[in-house]
Amino acid sequence: MNIAVCVKPVPDPGHYNRITINPETKLLDRKGIPVIINPVDKNAIEAALQLKEQFGGKVVLVSMAPPDAGEILKEALAMGVDEAYLLSDRAFAGSDTLATAKILAAGLKKIGQLDLILTGSESADSGTNHVPSQLGELLGLPHLNHITELSLELPVLKMKAKIENGYVEYEGSLPMVLGVAREINTPRYTTLMGVVMAQKKPFTIWGLNDLGLDPAGTGLSGSPTQPGDLLFPRHGRKAEILEGEPEAVAGKIVAILRGAGVLP
Amino acid sequence: MLKFSEQQEMMRKVVRDFVEKEIAPIARQIDEEDTCPVELFQKMAPLGINGVFVPAKYGGAGLGYTEMALVVEEIGRHAAGLALGLVAHYMGVYAIMTWGSEEQKQKYLPIICSGGFSGLSVTEPGGGSDFTGQKSTGQLVDGEWVLNGRKCFITNSHCMSVNVVTVRTGEDAKGRPQISAFIIEGDAPGHTPGRKEKKAGLRGSYTGEIILNNVRLAPDNLLGKPGEGAKISLGTLGEMGRAGTAAAALGILRGCLEESVKYARERIIYGKPLSNLVNIQLIIAQNRTDYEAARLLTYNAAGLKDAGKPCTSEVSMAKFFATEASVNAAKRTMDLMGAYGVITDYPVSRFLRDAVTTIPACGTSHIMQVIIAGAELRK
Numbered sequence: 001m002n003i004a005v006c007v008k009p010v011p012d013p014g015h016y017n018r019i020t021i022n023p024e025t026k027l028l029d030r031k032g033i034p035v036i037i038n039p040v041d042k043n044a045i046e047a048a049l050q051l052k053e054q055f056g057g058k059v060v061l062v063s064m065a066p067p068d069a070g071e072i073l074k075e076a077l078a079m080g081v082d083e084a085y086l087l088s089d090r091a092f093a094g095s096d097t098l099a100t101a102k103i104l105a106a107g108l109k110k111i112g113q114l115d116l117i118l119t120g121s122e123s124a125d126s127g128t129n130h131v132p133s134q135l136g137e138l139l140g141l142p143h144l145n146h147i148t149e150l151s152l153e154l155p156v157l158k159m160k161a162k163i164e165n166g167y168v169e170y171e172g173s174l175p176m177v178l179g180v181a182r183e184i185n186t187p188r189y190t191t192l193m194g195v196v197m198a199q200k201k202p203f204t205i206w207g208l209n210d211l212g213l214d215p216a217g218t219g220l221s222g223s224p225t226q227p228g229d230l231l232f233p234r235h236g237r238k239a240e241i242l243e244g245e246p247e248a249v250a251g252k253i254v255a256i257l258r259g260a261g262v263l264p
Numbered sequence: 265m266l267k268f269s270e271q272q273e274m275m276r277k278v279v280r281d282f283v284e285k286e287i288a289p290i291a292r293q294i295d296e297e298d299t300c301p302v303e304l305f306q307k308m309a310p311l312g313i314n315g316v317f318v319p320a321k322y323g324g325a326g327l328g329y330t331e332m333a334l335v336v337e338e339i340g341r342h343a344a345g346l347a348l349g350l351v352a353h354y355m356g357v358y359a360i361m362t363w364g365s366e367e368q369k370q371k372y373l374p375i376i377c378s379g380g381f382s383g384l385s386v387t388e389p390g391g392g393s394d395f396t397g398q399k400s401t402g403q404l405v406d407g408e409w410v411l412n413g414r415k416c417f418i419t420n421s422h423c424m425s426v427n428v429v430t431v432r433t434g435e436d437a438k439g440r441p442q443i444s445a446f447i448i449e450g451d452a453p454g455h456t457p458g459r460k461e462k463k464a465g466l467r468g469s470y471t472g473e474i475i476l477n478n479v480r481l482a483p484d485n486l487l488g489k490p491g492e493g494a495k496i497s498l499g500t501l502g503e504m505g506r507a508g509t510a511a512a513a514l515g516i517l518r519g520c521l522e523e524s525v526k527y528a529r530e531r532i533i534y535g536k537p538l539s540n541l542v543n544i545q546l547i548i549a550q551n552r553t554d555y556e557a558a559r560l561l562t563y564n565a566a567g568l569k570d571a572g573k574p575c576t577s578e579v580s581m582a583k584f585f586a587t588e589a590s591v592n593a594a595k596r597t598m599d600l601m602g603a604y605g606v607i608t609d610y611p612v613s614r615f616l617r618d619a620v621t622t623i624p625a626c627g628t629s630h631i632m633q634v635i636i637a638g639a640e641l642r643k
Contacts, residue, residue, distance in 0.1 A: 075274060190278040192312030192325040199271055 001057035003048040004111060006104050006119040006131070007041040007076060009069045013124065025220075026227035027094060028125065037072055040120030042079070042187040044180045047150055048118050049080045049188070055152065058082040060111060064092055064103045070203065077198035078190045085111060089207035091215045096223035097126075101134035103218055106211040108139065114175060116157075121146050121179040132179030142172055145179035266563055268330075275331055279338040282311060288342040294468045295614050300349055301468065302423050306379035314353065315377030318361055322373035328570040329504075333511040333562055340515020341522075342611075344618035345468025347515060348625060349381075351508030352419035352469065356382025358504040359428045360447060363488040363496050372426050372447060380425030381450075384505070385415040385474045386497045395494060396441045400476055402431040409433075409486065411446065411479040414458065419625075421472035422457040424450045428500075429476070430493040443493030446485050454479035465617030466625070502576045502635075503569055505626035506583040510562045513586035513622045516615050517555040520593035523612055524551050524600050531601075538600075547600045551593045558586035577639035584632035590619035 011019055012034040020029045037045075048059045061076050061084040063069060073084045087107045095103065108117060117139070122129045129145060136143025148167065149160035152174075159170045162181055208215060216222060240256075242249045257263040268276070286304060294301050308314055317332050318324020325331070332354060340347035353376065360372050360382075376382040388398045400413020411431050415421075426449060433444040448455050458473025488496050525548055528539035538544050561582040568575035594616035598605030605612050623629055 071270060071274070074270075075277070078274065078278070189282050189311055191310065192275055192278065192316060192327060192331070193320070195271060195274050195278055196326065198274070 001051060001055040001115045002113060003051060003057065003059045003116045003118060004062050004108055004114045005041070005044045005048045005059060005076075005081070006108075006117065006135070007045070007061055007063045007073070008038040008120070008123050009035040009063065009065045009072045010038045010123055010125040012036045021230060023230060025094065026230055035069065035072055037076060038120050038123045038125075040122065040124075040180065040182050042076075042120075043182055043184050044118040044120050045076055045079055045081060046185045046187040047180050048116070050185070051116070051150075051152060052080075055154075057115070060085065060114075062104060062107050062111070063087065064095070064100055064107075066093075067205070070205075073203070074198045075190065077201045077203070078194040079188060080194060081201075083202040084204070086203070086205045087207075087211065088205055089218075091208045091213075091219050094220035094223065095218055096225035097128050097130035098134055098224060099218050099222040101131050101138055102222070103211065103213065104131070105135055105138040106213055107206060108135075110206065110211060116174055117141070117177045119177070119179050121181045129179070132177055136177035139177065141175055141177050143177040143179075144170060144172075147178050147180045148183040150178070150180070150184060266560055268334075272331060272334060275327075276334050276338060278311070279313065279335050282308070282313075283338050283342055287339060287346060291343040291346075291468070292608070292611065292614070294343065295345065296608075298462065298467045300420075300423055300470045301346065302381075304346070305349070305353075305381065305423075308350075309377065309379040313350070314379065315357060315373065317354075318357060318373055318377055322361070322369055323377035324373065329507060329566040330563060330570055333507060333514075333566040336508050336511035337515045337518065337562075340512035341518050342515075343468045344512050344516050344615075344622065345466040347468075347512040348466045348509065348622070349420055349469030351505060351512060351626075352383045353381050354508055355384035355500050355505045356424075356426060356428045359384060359445065359487060359496050359500045360426070362499070363445070363492065364447070365484070367484065368447060368487070376426050381420045381423045382426045382428070383418060383420040383424050384497060384500055385418045385421075385427055385429040386501070387415060387417045389414065389416050395498065396443065398430065398432055398441075398443065400429075400431040402433040402444060402446065404433075407483065409446065409481040409483065411448070411454075411476045411481065413476045415474040415476070416458075417461065417471055418474050419469050419471045421474050422460055422470040424457075424474075426450065427455065427474065428487060428496075429474070430497050431476070433490055433493075436491060442491040443497075444490045445487040445493040445496040446481055447487050448479060448481065448485065452479055452481070463621055465614070465619070465621030467617075501626050503579055506632070507562070507565055507569065507575075507579045509622055509626045510558070510565070510579065510582035510586040513583075513590040513619065514555070514558050514562050516590040516619050516622070517551070517558050517586065517593050519611065519615050520590070520597045521548070521551040521555045523610070523615075524548050524597045527597075527601050527604070527610075544600060547596045550596060554589040554593050558582070558589050561585050577636055580627075580632040580635040583626065584629050584636065587619065587622040587625075588629055590622065591616065594619045 015033045059081045061081045064087040067088045119132045132145045146162045151158045157172045312325030315324030320326040336347050402411045430445050434442045436442050454477040456475045458475045460472040531538040565578040565582045597612045
């Protein structure tokens, strides 16, 4: 059984206070911010590894990211993934979810026969939840998101997906594209032996030409989502000192709270 | 310039992830309860931590002493007591790996790389550095070694699966005590833990007595040759135990640095962060410099060991400097935090107790200076 897991390097939440937004491109300026594997993508890796342990085959990793994301992808290799494909090209910079999904789909097609494609349900930085569905549509495969349980009783794939008010149970057949939720499992710890082995595992980088993509369909130019204006909320504080007898001050406080709509 | 490889950096990240999720949340609890989290030690084993420098064919991760120091520093950052328990374990592992026969390696290393505790039992009530003064004995009776005696201040005393023990087995041609080393399985009849010590610091590990009461051992439990106990135990302490203790103290130093920076940034005084005050910046600068110096000394010594070069003096310098510096850094950080420094909700008072307790571990600062000076004077 061959499984691909799509992962996204995202800024380390521990450094969110250092992230700025470029006022012209309206993109995140991540320069100097350490990146980590999108946390829920690790759940997708874990789900893939568990299926591989049950049914054999291999798990490959696919990621669209800048060239320096290689180190992060090696962390996934250290978890037990067999090989990694980094889709990286200057032309990919600024891709929105649709352009990203097109690039990932091209990479997945080039890899060849895959029985299952897993992603995290959403990314920690943009959180759109778009990519699993977009990938499914682009690849012509059935797709589901927010999967909290997954089991394969060949040839039936049993899934449980969370919705606002509960969950829905599905049955399907391979191949499929699934976005997994955090609740599906607890990702395993990486071992030191895994780190050593990761250095020797196949690691391939494919650019625009390798994937046979049209530059007009990738990056900023291939992205229908264009940010509008940037508005920053004001966080200023205003203090008012109330003076007088306690009862009179209490009355003023109630009036202020009513005025602010806090009290009816 | 000290630069770790990409693989070593990834390892640090992997170990840090485990430490922050599994060890840091219970570091205060294991200190307060004065207990050794045995189950956590077993959880560390599948990650390759317990046999980090042991070849893969014996169940280890197949790495080196730099990686050993990285692991111990990361654990020592949050729980120096547990880090010292690991260092004591590494001493037993190191002794068997370095001086054991192929059969002994195959028999014992997989046990202690997969969750069993090991350790080194040398010190006796009469003293630790008075090596030849040890009174425990080993006598060859009917083809078996019979060991008797009492060891004290033994880390992992109450949870050991495989113990490396030194005893007096006779005298050499010049009438000097002949000390030999033996491998004893923890549940061997007559091998029992005695009193458990209550320590001021490093309370994430058991330290106590080992009682040897007519422990009968087959000849193949002898580690090395008869009379090699000094070489084995002093070599283990000198190059493994002290390097590990230096790394644990390095972890404490990093804890002091990180806690001092965090507190100085968050504490608002006179309407401004404490970090704006120059005298507070001086403390942070001292903590940073001490951490950097200890880091360079420790990883230099570990690098020499990895390169197969003599490093006893360098390890002693690292241990001497890192342990003493960690005491000073913990005291300074407590000063920086004022009354909050002594409140146990914050870890810094624990850092001080842990730092002070690293000094006698594997040889005091005085002994380290004797070793360093001796090496210098012999040049």
